[in-house]
Amino acid sequence: MRKFNMSYVRRVGALEDSFLGSGLPYGTARILYEIGLGARTVQDLRTRLGNLDSGYVSRMLRTLEGKGYVTMDRDPSDGRRRLVVLTEDGLKQWDDLERRSEERAHLLLDPLTQRQRDRLNEALATADLLVRAATITIDPVDPRDPMAQEAMGHYFAEIGERFGFTVGDEGFGDDPSLRPPHGTFFVAVSDGAPVASGGVREFGGVGEIKRMWVDPAWRGAGLGSRLLRHLEAEALHLGHRVVRLDTRDVLTEAIGMYERAGYERIDRYNNNPHATHFFRKKLG
Amino acid sequence: MRKFNMSYVRRVGALEDSFLGSGLPYGTARILYEIGLGARTVQDLRTRLGNLDSGYVSRMLRTLEGKGYVTMDRDPSDGRRRLVVLTEDGLKQWDDLERRSEERAHLLLDPLTQRQRDRLNEALATADLLVRAATITIDPVDPRDPMAQEAMGHYFAEIGERFGFTVGDEGFGDDPSLRPPHGTFFVAVSDGAPVASGGVREFGGVGEIKRMWVDPAWRGAGLGSRLLRHLEAEALHLGHRVVRLDTRDVLTEAIGMYERAGYERIDRYNNNPHATHFFRKKLG
DNA sequence: GTTATTACCTGACTAAAGTCAGTTATATGA
């Protein structure tokens, strides 16, 4: 991996030079680029670029404003925040960066045959998924938190899709059993979007794992089992020696994962009409 | 590829931070690191790090000297050059960088299972090979040039090994037919070592491709056919409408490559006792 | 033996990148 980094950065690092030739210094170009990618507030920019100093970012935004590439407006929902938007010119600059970067990549790949390019793309996609999976963190959040709500939205949308029913926009976020002190809800976030979530709560005197969801694009990278281990550790932490969960026969991948993780089939322990399979595991 | 770069650099770029915490700025740490990797002269450092300004490197070396990490001495074989060597302390610093970097990589890979790590390694190795192959350049050199000599050394060593005879250390470098104006010799260099080579010359009134060699670690990345195309273009440039070459039945990969490249079998055209197969291609 | 080239060096400079302390306006919690 380190060997790869050194040789790769030395060769492909030149791609980043494409930020130059835009008349903007690298940092400022990165800001512009992230705005085009969807960053809307100063804070957003700061976190996306690795917790930059707020003053530093502010100054760069002034530069971009001065060049007429962005405009800034008060956030109506929070007057302290300011929303940043690309102007016509800014969008043009962004497209330019994009195009230049694309060109460079093309030039670089030019000597390869199509088959080799395909192999490279595949290898990079694999590496990307695994590195993403490795660097993701699973954090406890309040189930009412927007990120948690979004994750649960995906979960219920998917269940609705697969099980043939839908849930309203409201009603899945206010389950106090998934909040401390009785339970905990976790979300794994990547690039500002939730990619996995799940909660532990108390039910029938033991722990129960609920609403476990992994973004389809992320399945197969081991994120599910990491999340599961995380939830088990939390159940133990909450004082449970046993966890249970229910699922449905259609979800064969999930069932396989539970079995590999040491879960054993048990009889129905609740009256969830959508569940067909019930599992249990002793912890610790 | 660009998507990979962005996400990868954002996540793994932190690896480079390991250069920090050493009390040395990034550039200076890189210099130290390259010295540890075997850079011996200032020029060496400059080219390894992408043709840095000589003054800039000089200044960084003064810093390292000031900290007692390196010592510099006149090169006895060329009094203008100065040889740089790590001191005891410098070596300790280098080990430190190495260790820190290793630790980071380990920490990053920690959440992955062994199988995932293997997959990642394989993907990165593939990507590395292809990117290297894509970025390599094939340059004409005098066959007496040390790099050309080294490449031919590999070529003859390999032939000797496979064909059951060996050549002395001397005697393969002084073939004037492979030098301008009659011929040209090419070497592809990566990280300071030759990875492929081959020459064109005039023989029997037409072009002849000689001493084509590709480093075993680089086979399968299309470097051979790129080199072949390069040699054909050069033959054309030298005024030939036809090129010939000889090879041996054992080298099945090479024979396959020649056939794919449009070469046709012909009768023996020389008295090379080691050759069994003879090929010919019309150019232009 | 003279001239050109080369390898490395020094000094003077610039722009980018980032840090730190402190300010203002808004929002939040008791």
Place this chain on the structure above:
DNA sequence: TCATATAACTGACTTTAGTCAGGTAATAAC
């Protein structure tokens, strides 16, 4: 309602990274 926290900002500063124009000693070319 008052204290506290937060989002963004301004000004003053430092360090890095890099460039450019010369200079010196050694080597190579004629």
